[in-house]
Amino acid sequence: MDRKVRVRFAPSPTGPLHIGGVRTALYNYLFAKQHDGDLILRIEDTDSNRFVPGAEEYIQESFRWLGIRFDEGVGIGGPHGPYRQSERRDIYKKYVRQLLDAGKAYVAFDTPTELEAKRQEIPNFQYDASTRMQMVNSLTLPPEEVERRIAAGEKYVVRIKIEPNEDVHVHDLVRGEVVINSSIVDDKVLYKSADELPTYHLANVVDDYLMEISHVIRGEEWLPSAPLHVLLYRALGWEDVMPQFAHLPLLLKPDGNGKLSKRDGDRLGFPVFPLEWHDPKTGDVSSGYRESGYFPEAVINFLALLGWHAGSNQEIYSLDELVREFSLDRVSKSGAKFDFEKGKWFNHQYLKAKPDSEVADLFQSVLVQKGIIEDSERVTHVVGLVKDRVNFVPELWNECSFFFKAPTEFDEKSLKKRWKAESPAQMEELMQLIASMDDFSGVHAEPEIMAWIERKGYGVGIVMNAFRICLVGAARGPHIFEITDFIGKEETLNRMRYALEHISM
RNA sequence: GGUGCAUUCGUCUAGUGGCCUAGGACGCUGGCCUCUCACGCCGGAAACCCGGGUUCGAUUCCCGGACGCACUACCA
Numbered sequence: 001m002d003r004k005v006r007v008r009f010a011p012s013p014t015g016p017l018h019i020g021g022v023r024t025a026l027y028n029y030l031f032a033k034q035h036d037g038d039l040i041l042r043i044e045d046t047d048s049n050r051f052v053p054g055a056e057e058y059i060q061e062s063f064r065w066l067g068i069r070f071d072e073g074v075g076i077g078g079p080h081g082p083y084r085q086s087e088r089r090d091i092y093k094k095y096v097r098q099l100l101d102a103g104k105a106y107v108a109f110d111t112p113t114e115l116e117a118k119r120q121e122i123p124n125f126q127y128d129a130s131t132r133m134q135m136v137n138s139l140t141l142p143p144e145e146v147e148r149r150i151a152a153g154e155k156y157v158v159r160i161k162i163e164p165n166e167d168v169h170v171h172d173l174v175r176g177e178v179v180i181n182s183s184i185v186d187d188k189v190l191y192k193s194a195d196e197l198p199t200y201h202l203a204n205v206v207d208d209y210l211m212e213i214s215h216v217i218r219g220e221e222w223l224p225s226a227p228l229h230v231l232l233y234r235a236l237g238w239e240d241v242m243p244q245f246a247h248l249p250l251l252l253k254p255d256g257n258g259k260l261s262k263r264d265g266d267r268l269g270f271p272v273f274p275l276e277w278h279d280p281k282t283g284d285v286s287s288g289y290r291e292s293g294y295f296p297e298a299v300i301n302f303l304a305l306l307g308w309h310a311g312s313n314q315e316i317y318s319l320d321e322l323v324r325e326f327s328l329d330r331v332s333k334s335g336a337k338f339d340f341e342k343g344k345w346f347n348h349q350y351l352k353a354k355p356d357s358e359v360a361d362l363f364q365s366v367l368v369q370k371g372i373i374e375d376s377e378r379v380t381h382v383v384g385l386v387k388d389r390v391n392f393v394p395e396l397w398n399e400c401s402f403f404f405k406a407p408t409e410f411d412e413k414s415l416k417k418r419w420k421a422e423s424p425a426q427m428e429e430l431m432q433l434i435a436s437m438d439d440f441s442g443v444h445a446e447p448e449i450m451a452w453i454e455r456k457g458y459g460v461g462i463v464m465n466a467f468r469i470c471l472v473g474a475a476r477g478p479h480i481f482e483i484t485d486f487i488g489k490e491e492t493l494n495r496m497r498y499a500l501e502h503i504s505m
Numbered sequence: 506g507g508u509g510c511a512u513u514c515g516u517c518u519a520g521u522g523g524c525c526u527a528g529g530a531c532g533c534u535g536g537c538c539u540c541u542c543a544c545g546c547c548g549g550a551a552a553c554c555c556g557g558g559u560u561c562g563a564u565u566c567c568c569g570g571a572c573g574c575a576c577u578a579c580c581a
Contacts, residue, residue, distance in 0.1 A: 012581045047580055112579065124507060126577080157579050175510070184508050184577090192579045200581050224509060224576040247510085250575070254516080257573055305530095309518055313529050332511095332518080335574065339516045342531045352544085389543040399543080418541075464540030476542035 005037025006214050008073075010204070012044045013055035016277035016286065017062050019338075020219065020251040020260060023303045027248060028217045029068045030304070030326040040211060041073030043084045044204070046197045053280050062274040066296045067319060080211040085203050092198040095206050095236060096158050096191045104235035105190060107146060108137035109156050126186045129164040150193075158191040160201075160232065168227040173215070173246035173328045180227040188228055201225065205232045208243055216243045217328070220335075221259075223247045246328050249307050250335040260338050262286060270340040274299065293392035295354075298347040306336045316349055348391040356384040362393045370397065372404045382486065385478045399477070403486050406495050407473025410503055414475035418465035424500055426463055427470060429456075431496050434489060442485030470499035 009025040011017060032039040041063075043056055060075050072078030082088055099105035108127075110118075114136075119125045132139060137159070138146045150156065166182040190202040198206070208216060226245055233242040251260045254268060265272035265286065276288035289299050301317055309332070310325045317325065351359065360380040367374060386399040433452055437445060453463050468480050471492065477483065484492050 010581090014581075044581065050580065108579095110579095115579085124577090126507090155579085159579095178509075180509070186577080189579050194579070199579070204581090219575095220510070221575055221581090227509095249511085252574080259575080306517070311519065313519085315530060334511050336518090337516060339531065342517065345531055386543085388545085414541080459540095461540050466540095468541060472541085474542085475540090478541095478543085480540065 003214055004212070005032055005035035006040065006212050007032045007037065007217055008040040008042050008208070008211065008213055009070075010042040010044045010207075011059055012047070012050070013052060013059065014047075014050045015052050015055055015262075015279075016273045016275070017055075017059045018260075018262070019272050019274065019289075019303070022062065022066065022274055022299075023251065023306060024217065024219055024248060025063065025068060026066075026300060026303055027308070027326070027328075027331070030322050031215065031217060031328065032071075033323040034326060037214070038071040039069075040078070040080075040213070041070040041076065041083065042207060042211070043074050043086075044200065045084060045086045046200060046203050048086070048195050048197065058275065058277065065290055066274060066300060068300075085207065086197065088203070088207070089196055091210070092191065092203060092206055093196070095202070096198070099160070099190070099235060100158065102235070103161070105158050105160050106132075106138045107150070107156050108135060108159050108187075108189075109141075109149060109154060110136050111155075126184075127159065128162060128183070128186045130183075132159075132161075132187060156193050157189045159187040160190055160228070160235065162187055162228075162231060168230055170223075170226045170230055170245060172223070172226070173244055174249075174331045175223075175247060175333060178223065178226070182227065182231065185228050185231070188225075190232075201228060201232065205229055205236070205238075209233070209236070209238050209241065212241075213243045215246060217246045217248065220247045220250050246331070249332055251306060252335045252337045254338050254340060264338075268340070270343070293394050294343075294347050295350045298343075298350040301350075302343045302346040306338070307332050316346075344391045351391065351393070352388055354387075356380045356387065359383050359387055359393060359396075363396050366394055366397055367404070370401075370404075374404060378486070385482055402472045402477065403483065406491070406498065407471075409473060410469060410499065411474035414465075414469055415503065418462075418475045419469055419503060420462055420466065423462070423466035424503075426458060427466055427496055427500055430463070430467065431493055434493060434496075437489070440484070440489035440492070442481040445484060446481040467496075469503075470496045 007028045009021075009028050011021055011025075029039050031037070041060075043059075045051055056074065063070065070076055072080065073083040096105070100107070110127075115127070125131065127135065134140075139161075141149075162182050162185050164183040168180050168182055168185075170178045170180070172178055188201055189199050191198045197203075207213075226247070230239075230242065233239050252258060253260050253264045260272060262272055271287040271289050271292050271294075273286055273288045274290060276291040277286045278284075279286070290296075297318065300319055300322070301315075304317060304322050304326070305315065308326065308330055310330065357376070357380045360376055360383040363383055364376065364379060367379065382400050382403045383396065386396060389399050390396055430449070430452075433449065434440065434445075437448065439445075450460070453460055464480060465475055468475060468477065471480070471483050471487070487495075
């Protein structure tokens with residue numbers, strides 16, 4: 001069947017967008033773009049009890065940050081709206097009516113308490129062909145009684161009537177053929193009169209049909225209900241335009257097993273959300289990738305490879321490359337544990353690849369916080385010297401603070417290892433030499449100082465390390481003449497003087 | 506409990522019956538580079554869940570088991 005590829009990402013606004021959801025959206029995006037198709041953003045808010053204010057805005061901002069663009073949906077518009085399920089009540093009612101009239105569904109009056117009691121009483125109770133004739137519904141009640149109860153305003157639900165003992169085939173693009181016997185699927189609730197809203201299953205099928213969705217790409221947690229959805233398409237007479245299914249493997253916790261959850265992030269100290277989230281009810285703050293210093297490209301790259309692999313040895317992919325290379329049949333079938341360390345490595349790769357000036361612009365805000373004012377050319381130069389050593393922009397400060405700020409303390413370990421008995425005298429001598437120099441630029445100072453060391457017969461390592469400790473405060477950092485060149489003669493002498501006064505042997 | 510899905514180094518994975526002495530990456534680790542610390546480069550340790558089949562030959566195919574996960578709501 002040749003039809004336009006149309007896929008959707010359909011989150012429920014019950015909180016911040018989970019990183020697993022981001023991956024699902026990403027795969028949908030890649031698949032859509034690869035086939036010149038459309039990606040639709042639909043908000044599944046059919047559970048009025050679980051609505052969380054701000055969640056919808058959060059979702060949209062997350063995708064904006066990540067660079068995943070939708071073609072249609074909430075916040076964008078399009079010809080198949082509204083895209084918020086709570087605004088589609090009347091549409092669903094029509095199909096509930098159709099199902100009822102065709103005898104594919106029925107009205108049930110059993111209250112939640114009664115059902116709970118039933119489940120207590122019967123070990124593996126399931127509302128299905130084997131039990132429905134013992135329940136309170138339009139199959140067991142006379143029609144007038146059903147009418148009377150509805151007219152009286154009694155709360156009811158509409159359940160699908162599943163015909164037992166039939167093998168339902170779900171063709172899954174990542175798993176192949178999955179067969180489930182209809183006897184184990186229960187008469188799921190499709191609609192509740194209490195809020196006049198359908199449940200997920202009905203809303204989902206109706207919307208996918210009406211929005212002309214060609215492929216349903218979603219998490220593996222939906223696999224068990226896929227047969228129900230197939231049966232629903234059949235009951236509504238839409239089987240010929242039923243979308244193809246692809247159930248994605250789950251993202252698992254880094255330690256132990258189980259689905260990755262918000263708590264894992266808090267517990268293990270890494271973000272599980274794209275953006276920082278402030279819970280409006282509890283006031284809790286959960287960290288986000290953006291605020292932790294991640295580049296959106298790195299997050300995308302990292303996520304893409306968690307459950308998908310092109311088969312080559314390539315690991316760094318731009319979004320465009322992913323669009324070209326992605327394919328559902330190379331999605332793995334088993335869950336992937338979330339490896340935060342690898343995520344850092346991806347960010348490192350992107351940071352290294354970025355132009356120094358771009359990283360410097362980002363780093364400027366950190367400098368401002370530290371009270372440092374420097375022009376961008378000088379900052380760019382320093383960034384170029386140290387950016388290979390960190391994973392995140394904010395970490396840059398630890399690697400280059402001494403370019404901007406003189407050390408006030410001296411690292412003990414470095415002192416113990418690199419500050420020798422002769423160091424104070426050598427530094428005094430070096431100060432005199434430096435003071436006498438007219439041209440202190442790196443290119444000039446370096447050969448002159450090296451020549452002096454040789455002339456005196458001093459150890460290069462001994463002099464240079466002591467010099468480094470004076471300037472940096474520790475035995476680390478880039479080439480020493482890059483530092484002297486940057487801070488200049490006066491500052492170099494000041495730091496040496498300070499060091500000689502404060503380092504006690 | 507029931508149903509379904511899965512199972513290669515610690516982790517992400519390559520592998521579709523002989524090319525596997527099982528490849529790559531993260532992490533860990535040894536060395537080189539070097540005034541230091543990093544980066545980088547070169548090396549190392551590290552895996553086919555178990556038992557039956559099928560086959561001349563199974564990591565790869567089939568069956569069983571084990572372990573894991575998901576689902577089992579008037580939630581999505």
